[in-house]
Amino acid sequence: MAWVPGYIRFDLGSERQRIFRGDIVLTRNDHLVIYGVITESKGNKPVPGALVNIMARSAGGKELPLGHSYSGSDGHYLLTVNKSSIPRRAAIFIRAMS
Numbered sequence: 001m002a003w004v005p006g007y008i009r010f011d012l013g014s015e016r017q018r019i020f021r022g023d024i025v026l027t028r029n030d031h032l033v034i035y036g037v038i039t040e041s042k043g044n045k046p047v048p049g050a051l052v053n054i055m056a057r058s059a060g061g062k063e064l065p066l067g068h069s070y071s072g073s074d075g076h077y078l079l080t081v082n083k084s085s086i087p088r089r090a091a092i093f094i095r096a097m098s
Helices: none
Strands: 002-011 021-029 031-037 051-057 063-070 076-082 091-097
Touching: 051 076, 063 076
Parallel strands: none
Antiparallel strands: 002 021, 031 076, 051 063, 051 091
């Protein structure tokens, strides 16, 4: 579990006030965050624009897509998955295609 900022609320008083109070409201987030770099098998060069899929495989072999993203110009990718969408005892794997 993580906490992420939802919004910032400022209490502004007088226009001449030099100091003001700002409250940051946090939202509970129960997601997995998965990140990495897609590289070529030879030469370790980053692969931009690769499709990155995250999947769950049940004990019976059934595959369930959990999300997808694309790698950036430097090969980096970031995926978020809600933990409640992952079946119990499922194997999680990531597949990339360019």
